[in-house]
Amino acid sequence: MNLHNIRIVMDQTYHPGNIGAAARAMKNMGLSSLYLVNPRMFPNEEASSRAAGALDILEQATVVQSFEEAIHDCSLVIGTSARSRTYPRPVLNAKESAEKLITEAQQGPVAILFGRERMGLSSQQLEACQYHTEIPADPEYPVLNVSAAIQIFCYEIWQANNSNSMQVKIAANEKACYPTHQETESLYQHLEEVLTETNFLFKNHQGEAMTRIKRLVNRVRPEQKEVRMIRGALSAIQKAVRKD
Amino acid sequence: MNLHNIRIVMDQTYHPGNIGAAARAMKNMGLSSLYLVNPRMFPNEEASSRAAGALDILEQATVVQSFEEAIHDCSLVIGTSARSRTYPRPVLNAKESAEKLITEAQQGPVAILFGRERMGLSSQQLEACQYHTEIPADPEYPVLNVSAAIQIFCYEIWQANNSNSMQVKIAANEKACYPTHQETESLYQHLEEVLTETNFLFKNHQGEAMTRIKRLVNRVRPEQKEVRMIRGALSAIQKAVRKD
Numbered sequence: 438m439n440l441h442n443i444r445i446v447m448d449q450t451y452h453p454g455n456i457g458a459a460a461r462a463m464k465n466m467g468l469s470s471l472y473l474v475n476p477r478m479f480p481n482e483e484a485s486s487r488a489a490g491a492l493d494i495l496e497q498a499t500v501v502q503s504f505e506e507a508i509h510d511c512s513l514v515i516g517t518s519a520r521s522r523t524y525p526r527p528v529l530n531a532k533e534s535a536e537k538l539i540t541e542a543q544q545g546p547v548a549i550l551f552g553r554e555r556m557g558l559s560s561q562q563l564e565a566c567q568y569h570t571e572i573p574a575d576p577e578y579p580v581l582n583v584s585a586a587i588q589i590f591c592y593e594i595w596q597a598n599n600s601n602s603m604q605v606k607i608a609a610n611e612k613a614c615y616p617t618h619q620e621t622e623s624l625y626q627h628l629e630e631v632l633t634e635t636n637f638l639f640k641n642h643q644g645e646a647m648t649r650i651k652r653l654v655n656r657v658r659p660e661q662k663e664v665r666m667i668r669g670a671l672s673a674i675q676k677a678v679r680k681d
Numbered sequence: 682m683n684l685h686n687i688r689i690v691m692d693q694t695y696h697p698g699n700i701g702a703a704a705r706a707m708k709n710m711g712l713s714s715l716y717l718v719n720p721r722m723f724p725n726e727e728a729s730s731r732a733a734g735a736l737d738i739l740e741q742a743t744v745v746q747s748f749e750e751a752i753h754d755c756s757l758v759i760g761t762s763a764r765s766r767t768y769p770r771p772v773l774n775a776k777e778s779a780e781k782l783i784t785e786a787q788q789g790p791v792a793i794l795f796g797r798e799r800m801g802l803s804s805q806q807l808e809a810c811q812y813h814t815e816i817p818a819d820p821e822y823p824v825l826n827v828s829a830a831i832q833i834f835c836y837e838i839w840q841a842n843n844s845n846s847m848q849v850k851i852a853a854n855e856k857a858c859y860p861t862h863q864e865t866e867s868l869y870q871h872l873e874e875v876l877t878e879t880n881f882l883f884k885n886h887q888g889e890a891m892t893r894i895k896r897l898v899n900r901v902r903p904e905q906k907e908v909r910m911i912r913g914a915l916s917a918i919q920k921a922v923r924k925d
Contacts, residue, residue, distance in 0.1 A: 454698075462829055467819040490822050531836075573840060575711040578734050585706055585832040588825070592775075592833050596817060 442542035446472045446507045449553040453478045457487030458584035464491035466591035471498040472507040512615035513547040516558050516566035534570040535593035614661045631671045686786035690716045690751045693797040697722045701731030702828035708735035710835035715742040716751040756859040757791040760802050760810035778814040779837035795827050860908045875915045
């Protein structure tokens, strides 16, 4: 399959050389869709030099101002992180992530998110991901350079795409259809509205409730039609409550 | 197992940044033995900066003047190359190479050789390898940056070292014992001597014969005691010939 539906998202990259190296790693492995969230310097000479034969990937890269813009139309978002997770989420290894991305890219855009050098992804960004992923590494020094990490994920994506057993999994998955990030966000808003109107939540004093609910929804991963059903129920509740 | 017997050899590296990135990739995956053959600039600030938390790997790196020095005591040498091979040799993928290196590193040092940026390994260097290896990549642009390639091999080495099925293979291989590069070179010299003394080869007009013989020996991969036996036979021939 064509890998254009698999998006590499780099958040607030500090060293432009890493952007170039990422572009080369992508092109080596047949990927083409690079999103840059607020890069510190771009376009940039060092980025172009490190990209070598992958200048076209840099030229076609999409620069956006927020990570939500980069993932709003994605039905699957995987966040990379080097251990130290506050929120428990299913953690995939690089190979498993590649297989998930390949499988779901059949239906539409999917993304894998890489945080800023030294800082990684924020907890808000990790909250927006259905899965977290990490590269197996030596616990003594497990922090890979961001472009080296991208190289490994791209390599696993290329391999998964060329494995026969994956083709079978892809065929089996063809019926599942997940909501985009935007549709999921709308569901959260709707939930929050209803829970506020019903006095379960209090405006400005929500505490951890919405975070816990989001975590739960992500773990369940409702399909698109299930989301529609939930929203139908929410609308019915609103209607009933407002009548009172 | 401890991975110190697995040597990463970088030949005539042009960009010092690649040396630093390689050191970091190694440390991330538990490797420590870096050999640099005639690096253009080393030590170097850019190398140290790209090494980040792996400065110790750079400080312990061994700088040598020829690639033979880097591999003379190795019983297994794997050469990386991006297709275009003139000499047919068994070609492993990255995962298979990692498994071979892990298995044979039980007995002593083994090496994986990375050529200079843009040029790759020379045919003389590739001749010295028992296996060639390549990273599966998009045929449209299959040439990875050297430190990105090192990252992938180190990642596969780390994974092979932590897989249970590999532990079984390692145990099964414990009896095999291969000659070092130097012992193999001595065998070639001995062969050449005998073939010259017996007028099979003519000094200065050898043609392709020795190259073909080396290729054959590498394909067979005689064990250390087989090499001793062959050399015994060669000595007997010499003795008989010289008596005439």
